[in-house]
Amino acid sequence: MKLYLKIWRQKDANSKGAMVDYTLDGVESDMSFLEMLDVLNEELIEKGEDPIEFDHDCREGICGTCSLMINGRPHGPESLITVCQLHMRSFNDGDTIVIEPWRAKAFPVIKDLIVDRSSFDRIQQAGGYISVNTSGNPVDANAIPIEKDAADASFNAATCIGCGACVAACKNASAMLFTSAKVSQFALLPQGRVEAAERVQNMVRQMDIEGFGNCTNTGACEVECPKGISLENIARMNREYLSAIIKG
Amino acid sequence: MGVLDSKVPPGPLAEKWTNHKNEINLVNPANKRNIDVIVVGTGLAGASAAATLAELGYNVKTFCYQDSPRRAHSIAAQGGINAAKNYQGDGDSVYRLFYDTIKGGDYRSREANVYRLAEVSTNIIDQCVAQGVPFAREYGGLLDNRSFGGVLVSRTFYAKGQTGQQLLLGAYAAMNRQIQRGKIKSYTRHEMLDLVLVDGKARGIIARDLVSGELERHSAHAVVLATGGYGNLFFLSTYCMGANVMAAWKAHKRGAFFANPCFTQIHPTCIPVSGDHQSKLTLMSESLRNDGRIWVPKKLEDAQAIREGRLKPTELAEEDRDYYLERRYPAFGNLVPRDVASRAAKERCDAGFGVNKTGEAVYLDFDSAIMRYGREKALTSGMKNPDDATVRKLGEEVVEAKYGNLFQMYEKITDQNPYKTPMMIYPAVHYTMGGLWVDYNLMTTIPGCYAAGEANFSDHGANRLGASALMQGLADGYFVLPYTIGDYLSDDIRTGPIPTDIPEFDAAEKNVRDRINKLMSGNGKHSVDYYHKKLGKIMWNNCGMARNEKGLKEAIKEIAELREDFWANVKVPGSPDSKNQELEKAGRVADFLELGELFAMDALHRNESCGGHFREEYQTEEGEALRDDENFKYVAAWEYQGDPSKAQLHKEELVYENIEVKTRSYK
Numbered sequence: 076m077k078l079y080l081k082i083w084r085q086k087d088a089n090s091k092g093a094m095v096d097y098t099l100d101g102v103e104s105d106m107s108f109l110e111m112l113d114v115l116n117e118e119l120i121e122k123g124e125d126p127i128e129f130d131h132d133c134r135e136g137i138c139g140t141c142s143l144m145i146n147g148r149p150h151g152p153e154s155l156i157t158v159c160q161l162h163m164r165s166f167n168d169g170d171t172i173v174i175e176p177w178r179a180k181a182f183p184v185i186k187d188l189i190v191d192r193s194s195f196d197r198i199q200q201a202g203g204y205i206s207v208n209t210s211g212n213p214v215d216a217n218a219i220p221i222e223k224d225a226a227d228a229s230f231n232a233a234t235c236i237g238c239g240a241c242v243a244a245c246k247n248a249s250a251m252l253f254t255s256a257k258v259s260q261f262a263l264l265p266q267g268r269v270e271a272a273e274r275v276q277n278m279v280r281q282m283d284i285e286g287f288g289n290c291t292n293t294g295a296c297e298v299e300c301p302k303g304i305s306l307e308n309i310a311r312m313n314r315e316y317l318s319a320i321i322k323g
Numbered sequence: 324m325g326v327l328d329s330k331v332p333p334g335p336l337a338e339k340w341t342n343h344k345n346e347i348n349l350v351n352p353a354n355k356r357n358i359d360v361i362v363v364g365t366g367l368a369g370a371s372a373a374a375t376l377a378e379l380g381y382n383v384k385t386f387c388y389q390d391s392p393r394r395a396h397s398i399a400a401q402g403g404i405n406a407a408k409n410y411q412g413d414g415d416s417v418y419r420l421f422y423d424t425i426k427g428g429d430y431r432s433r434e435a436n437v438y439r440l441a442e443v444s445t446n447i448i449d450q451c452v453a454q455g456v457p458f459a460r461e462y463g464g465l466l467d468n469r470s471f472g473g474v475l476v477s478r479t480f481y482a483k484g485q486t487g488q489q490l491l492l493g494a495y496a497a498m499n500r501q502i503q504r505g506k507i508k509s510y511t512r513h514e515m516l517d518l519v520l521v522d523g524k525a526r527g528i529i530a531r532d533l534v535s536g537e538l539e540r541h542s543a544h545a546v547v548l549a550t551g552g553y554g555n556l557f558f559l560s561t562y563c564m565g566a567n568v569m570a571a572w573k574a575h576k577r578g579a580f581f582a583n584p585c586f587t588q589i590h591p592t593c594i595p596v597s598g599d600h601q602s603k604l605t606l607m608s609e610s611l612r613n614d615g616r617i618w619v620p621k622k623l624e625d626a627q628a629i630r631e632g633r634l635k636p637t638e639l640a641e642e643d644r645d646y647y648l649e650r651r652y653p654a655f656g657n658l659v660p661r662d663v664a665s666r667a668a669k670e671r672c673d674a675g676f677g678v679n680k681t682g683e684a685v686y687l688d689f690d691s692a693i694m695r696y697g698r699e700k701a702l703t704s705g706m707k708n709p710d711d712a713t714v715r716k717l718g719e720e721v722v723e724a725k726y727g728n729l730f731q732m733y734e735k736i737t738d739q740n741p742y743k744t745p746m747m748i749y750p751a752v753h754y755t756m757g758g759l760w761v762d763y764n765l766m767t768t769i770p771g772c773y774a775a776g777e778a779n780f781s782d783h784g785a786n787r788l789g790a791s792a793l794m795q796g797l798a799d800g801y802f803v804l805p806y807t808i809g810d811y812l813s814d815d816i817r818t819g820p821i822p823t824d825i826p827e828f829d830a831a832e833k834n835v836r837d838r839i840n841k842l843m844s845g846n847g848k849h850s851v852d853y854y855h856k857k858l859g860k861i862m863w864n865n866c867g868m869a870r871n872e873k874g875l876k877e878a879i880k881e882i883a884e885l886r887e888d889f890w891a892n893v894k895v896p897g898s899p900d901s902k903n904q905e906l907e908k909a910g911r912v913a914d915f916l917e918l919g920e921l922f923a924m925d926a927l928h929r930n931e932s933c934g935g936h937f938r939e940e941y942q943t944e945e946g947e948a949l950r951d952d953e954n955f956k957y958v959a960a961w962e963y964q965g966d967p968s969k970a971q972l973h974k975e976e977l978v979y980e981n982i983e984v985k986t987r988s989y990k
Contacts, residue, residue, distance in 0.1 A: 086901075103598060105597045106600050107602070110601065125897050126905060128904050132394060132396070132564055133394075133396060133399050133563040134563070137488055139394060140389065140390065162738070185534055191390070193390065193391070193511065196392075199496070202503075203499060204497060206500060209454075209497050210378060210379065213449070214453060215449055217465050220464030226460040227460075230459075230482055234485065237393060237394075266454070
């Protein structure tokens with residue numbers, strides 16, 4: 076396949092970026108999208124140009140590092156996958172592909188296609204944990220029985236990989252899907268109930284401090300989430316938040 | 324041999340750890356506030372260690388090259404974590420977990436360490452559940468278990484196919500709690516480039532801020548390396564792209580011995596290589612072997628027809644299939660340990676029975692499981708005489724509930740539906756049992772420098788059983804290191820902060836800067852990946868699933884030549900003063916080019932076959948590994964002497980007081 080690529084190049088956070096055109100020949104359908112970029116980078120290095128910087132690590136769809144807008148969609152055209160799981164068989168010979176970094180104020184560009192997502196870490200540091208000591212917990216694990224449906228629902232919320240696709244997909248760059256998944260994981264478990272009210276208030280406050288926008292129930296986040304995190308989590312977080320405020 | 328003191332405490336095996344904890348020195352809580360600890364790497368071992376050390380009161384700095392600690396490659400572990408809880412009442416015990424692990428490691432791990440691992444395994448589950456890790460549950464609300472390769476009990480706790488992800492998120496959450504309290508300072512997108520020694524003790528690191536390119540000095544009273552394994556020296560592996568040996572290798576060059584580098588696990592169930600462009604391999608969880616049956620065609624002509632696309636696997640009659648694991652190892656069948664399953668696959672493919680285009684793949688077939696589960700489901704749903712299509716549909720639903728995400732992942736990568744046609748799998752490099760030599764306290768041969776998790780060597784021997792890596796990472800981080808490090812740090816309560824404006828830091832920083840400049844001044848003939856791929860080919864062909872003297876000698880020579888070429892001709896674009904991924908890769912590959920040679924030397928000197936190390940010269944008539952306990956029942960710990968080829972071998976004899984060393988048989 077021969078592809079025409081339009082890729083965002085930006086030297087660093089303080090420089091102005093621009094789209095640059097590349098043509099790449101000999102792309103095979105078995106390649107992953109990131110392997111296609113590897114091939115392009117080898118060509119650029121060969122030519123003495125700077126390769127394109129992009130974030131990636133596990134290349135198995137689980138670490139949440141890869142983060143590309145492909146033709147305007149986070150992680151590209153297929154649903155329920157990350158960029159590393161996207162294969163070139165999803166494209167056709169002669170296609171033009173537009174590749175950009177995540178677009179959100181709270182995710183400033185570091186270089187080319189790499190953005191800074193440390194705001195997600197700070198939201199979790201604000202309360203995304205259960206306050207249990209780590210040095211030898213005396214309670215036997217089976218002394219905390221958990222209804223299977225609740226455990227499964229908690230697990231489903233916990234499958235969020237923190238990639239930021241929800242933010243990139245949202246016209247308001249809202250982090251509600253991400254934050255609500257974290258809130259839900261603990262809200263659904265008996266271990267997490269004790270500090271649930273405090274948790275949701277602190278995490279929501281941090282989310283606002285970081286400059287993420289509001290949720291207007293468009294649902295693009297759910298559509299683009301590679302792990303299928305459900306909008307129900309946002310509803311649950313709103314309920315948690317409301318009841319926390321009412322209780323004071 | 325006197326150099327290596329394992330510091331294994333005296334006394335009965337079951338009491339060693341308790342006695343040791345009672346006897347080692349403690350640091351008063353008020354004094355812990357005056358002590359700094361650096362933790363490099365934030366996977367399961369690093370994150371759990373950092374969180375626990377911070378909670379104890381130490382000032383902790385963590386470093387990871389990823390943009391968040393939560394992305395460490397521990398997240399990719401799918402299958403589960405072992406613990407001797409015996410919740411299933413199937414006869415499990417601490418002793419049995421210990422025994423299975425020692426035997427699985429082919430009697431090349433340290434007895435006391437492994438016993439301690441089994442002992443604290445039960446605490447890990449308690450700890451993680453308390454932290455809100457959403458393990459799989461039964462309908463009664465209790466924890467569910469499954470079994471894994473190499474064992475006959477169900478002791479594996481899991482969270483669908485992403486146990487590693489959930490356990491790491493638990494440890495990361497514990498870290499976040501300490502970051503919020505100000506007890507951990509987290510440095511992300513940072514890489515350790517050198518270890519700083521003062522008066523022979525580890526007292527800090529030189530790190531590079533991967534965004535600004537700036538070199539930074541960080542001091543501490545002790546340094547913990549929890550930086551994972553070095554399997555990426557094969558280029559193609561199941562490791563994440565960034566996994567490297569840099570921190571461990573720098574420590575090695577500063578005096579930490581490197582143990583058993585040739586003990587590398589080849590995992591039997593990975594998605595086969597599809598082409599030259601391939602950047603990494605993807606593992607399919609070993610838990611699939613609970614239900615999947617592994618086979619190749621019985622007849623060579625059928626294998627050829629399948630390779631050429633003239634015959635579909637589903638068209639091949641049952642009697643024309645060779646379920647070779649069930650045939651060769653009736654007791655364990657498809658659940659034999661990883662090294663045995665991997666070698667058996669290679670043996671069949673080498674004999675011409677491989678089933679993909681390149682002839683390097685075998686089938687993992689779920690058809691009989693689908694039908695078995697379907698019939699059971701039909702019965703329990705009260706259906707009488709359901710037709711095959713109904714049974715299959717019901718069965719597919721059960722299998723989907725168990726392995727759905729793995730099946731989806733397989734389909735995304737290969738474009739084939741594993742419910743309808745058997746999966747294709749082939750072995751791939753997955754985990755390194757070798758690593759920095761540590762004593763019972765997890766301290767390397769450099770005082771104050773510790774190694775935890777996959778970065779050390781002690782617990783897995785020559786081979787690792789399934790679901791035991793997560794166990795070791797968390798055991799080290801939550802329960803072992805936080806105790807043992809106090810014994811060392813108790814001497815430092817009056818030391819005060821370690822300054823960074825001393826000659827030792829100056830020299831280390833200069834060393835790092837010179838090396839970066841040298842990397843960037845290559846002649847510019849080839850990219851970093853060019854060298855990495857070449858190294859990977861040498862390693863896979865000569866130091867892979869099977870090794871022999873001739874191949875290893877060639878590899879040693881070829882790697883040395885490749886290294887020379889690399890330093891003269893590598894092309895690293897961009898500048899060192901900014902984000903530069905090629906420069907990051909170049910530094911890592913430079914280390915692999917040294918480690919690779921030591922790896923081959925270690926494999927060459929070990930004239931036996933055991934676990935992940937299979938020397939073709941040493942096998943039984945049936946093709947099974949032939950161990951030599953008489954001459955090789957030791958840890959090979961290598962001391963750096965200025966060049967990998969000059970490394971000096973030290974031996975730690977392994978003593979088994981509580982276990983009878985037997986031939987490992989799974990028949």
